[in-house]
Amino acid sequence: MTTRLRASRDYSHDVADFAVALADPEFHRARLDAGGGGEVEHHRVTGTPADGTVEVVVRQPVPTGQVPPALGRLLTGGLVLRRTERWRLGPRRCDGRVEVAVPLAPVRAEGTMSVAAADGSGCRLEVDVAVTVTIPLAGALIEGAVADGVRQLTSVEHDNITRWLDAHPREES
Numbered sequence: 001m002t003t004r005l006r007a008s009r010d011y012s013h014d015v016a017d018f019a020v021a022l023a024d025p026e027f028h029r030a031r032l033d034a035g036g037g038g039e040v041e042h043h044r045v046t047g048t049p050a051d052g053t054v055e056v057v058v059r060q061p062v063p064t065g066q067v068p069p070a071l072g073r074l075l076t077g078g079l080v081l082r083r084t085e086r087w088r089l090g091p092r093r094c095d096g097r098v099e100v101a102v103p104l105a106p107v108r109a110e111g112t113m114s115v116a117a118a119d120g121s122g123c124r125l126e127v128d129v130a131v132t133v134t135i136p137l138a139g140a141l142i143e144g145a146v147a148d149g150v151r152q153l154t155s156v157e158h159d160n161i162t163r164w165l166d167a168h169p170r171e172e173s
Contacts, residue, residue: 019049031160106134
């Protein structure tokens with residue numbers, strides 16, 4: 001069974017600002033920090049924020065209280081998400097794919113992300129991810145709990161992204 005997670009967040013900055021942020025490895029470190037740590041394992045930019053690609057891999061621990069007990073019993077050392085994002089950057093729209101794996105656990109998520117102009121000014125980040133847990137009987141329960149945990153992490157990341165964009169204004173050319 002699969003649980004679908006859809007989320008969107010609005011930002012007062014434009015798509016070009018978001019593209020510049022995605023191309024900066026410090027942005028990815030900053031968006032993880034308040035969520036309990038984490039690390040950027042890999043970050044590669046090809047081209048420019050106006051016309052390029054970004055691949056980033058982050059490792060992000062999930063706070064113990066957010067780990068479903070049935071899954072926690074299967075893990076040693078806590079739950080760590082390994083998230084791989086691949087973005088196509090542009091000044092008017094950024095599109096990406098995300099894959100999330102939990103090493104040594106039967107949990108996987110994959111889906112799409114996009115950043116596009118929002119009504120009025122600013123931009124909207126939209127995420128559509130399918131979470132799959134391959135544990136007989138308890139899989140659906142764990143999927144729901146994992147999806148809830150991811151929602152909580154995205155809320156923290158939203159705050160971190162907002163702070164980053166506010167602190168790093170893009171210079172107009």
